[in-house]
Amino acid sequence: MTVDRVGMVVHGGRPEAAEAARTVRAWCAEHAVACKDIDVWNDGGRHSAREEVAAAGDPDLVVTLGGDGTFLRGARLAAAIDALVLGVDLGRVGFLTEVPMTQVRTALDAVHEDRIDVERRMLLTLRASRRLEVPSDIGALMRYGRGPLLPPTSVRTDCETGGEWGVPLDVTALNDVVLEKLARDRQVSVGVYIAGRLLASYSADALLVATPTGSTAYSFAAGGPVVSPGAEALVFTPVAPHMTFNRSVVAAPDEPVGLRVLERSGRAAVSIDGQLRGVIGPGDWLGVYASPRRLRAARLGTMDFYGRLRERMNLTDAPAAVADGTPAPLWPVAGPPPGDLAHLALPHHPAASG
CATH class of the missing domain: 2.60.200.30 (Probable inorganic polyphosphate/atp-NAD kinase; domain 2)
Structure with missing residues (x-):
């Protein structure tokens, strides 16, 4: 997609968020893309979503740098103008953000070159x-x-x-x-x-x-x-x-x-x-x-929701289930499953993108 304007929602209390924000600004400067911070709390109080995005020039892409709370703030803004939102993961136990801090430039390149899936959330x-x-x-x-x-x-x-x-x-x-x-x-x-x-x-x-x-x-x-x-x-x-x-x-x-x-x-x-x-x-x-309306969230690939559920909730196997046998096999969502479980791997659904 064509990206002309980027709005950033930054977790102000985390040094790594400030570092990621510098990376985003540098990428925008290199690609002649306007970039502005939005959802700033210290400018006379909070404002409506439409006021905030209007002050940022109605960005095409909202980038959130933080955890799920920061992503929710960005989602509120993006939904108001049907902008795309990209969540950079600096949180601890969240489910909403996706992109690691080390892949910010890769993710921005993928959006700019239209190499992403667009997930529509209710x-x-x-x-x-x-x-x-x-x-x-x-x-x-x-x-x-x-x-x-x-x-x-x-x-x-x-x-x-x-x-x-x-x-x-x-x-x-x-x-x-x-x-x-x-x-x-x-x-x-x-x-x-x-x-x-x-x-x-x-x-x-x-x-x-x-x-x-x-x-x-x-x-x-x-x-x-x-x-x-x-x-x-x-x-x-x-x-x-x-x-x-x-x-x-x-x-x-x-x-x-x-x-x-x-x-x-x-x-x-x-x-x-x-x-x-x-x-x-x-x-x-x-x-x-x-x-x-639906929230349009950028995804770099298939989201491994159930793998993340197991990881973030620290799910462990019941002792009785694995005491006398082999534990259930794991496989990455992007890789092929074991042969005897191939029927459980569903094909990518094109309706999830748009």
Whole structure:
């Protein structure tokens, strides 16, 4: 693809990220490509995604230099303008970034020469009973997060408003949308609807709706399932629910998840990909559904998701499974499998690229 403008999202607290950023700037200078840092927190606070990418000249390619948190920041920006995002891996336990720091130049060359796969990841978006607002004292009250808050959510101008459909919020989530309690001593009480039908009323510390990409993040920590990032689904998971049914529910992409805060509930914080975006109370509701947009992520080759799952989660074989025999063979995703397992290696699916 033609790359005219690159925007960089850099983890400012890591020296190796600063070093990788110098490599990106040097590559851009050599190829006459404009390059600018975006998502800077120290310029009068946080800004909307569209404001940030506009200030960076609407980049064709967003390069993130850090871990999964940095990639999520870059994804928020890239999704706003349908830019391609390339994640350089400087993290420890993440699943989103791919390119090692030592291969930054190789990866940029591959993008520039159109030698990449473009993976399209499902995103979530929201409707709500009202605009999301953050109380002015929330930062001091909770010390919520490690940096300045993002601005209040705006309204999507391309959607109808009113009636049962509420307010279409101009936000996207790559990982998850979380509704969580504000007071330590008071759970949130929420009616949960899937595809328009009441599933149950929950009293819990939090309720979250994740994408397949986000299934290995907060949802996994709360006991949710691991879902292939290539799948299309909404994963609803309650966090510490005060009820017997504590399982996740995996819904189809056309089955929205509704969360209505009940009369006797405490206030609840709304977090999108780990960023606080608003506070709602009894009578308010959220509708979480699949966004018509997809995140376009650059891949240099086939992503070994299950190999990474085994590595990052430190999965080990059950002693009883290998005590009296030969352990299951491993093979690299890019190499041929053992002959007796050849039928398990599926061909590359062209629909994953575009």
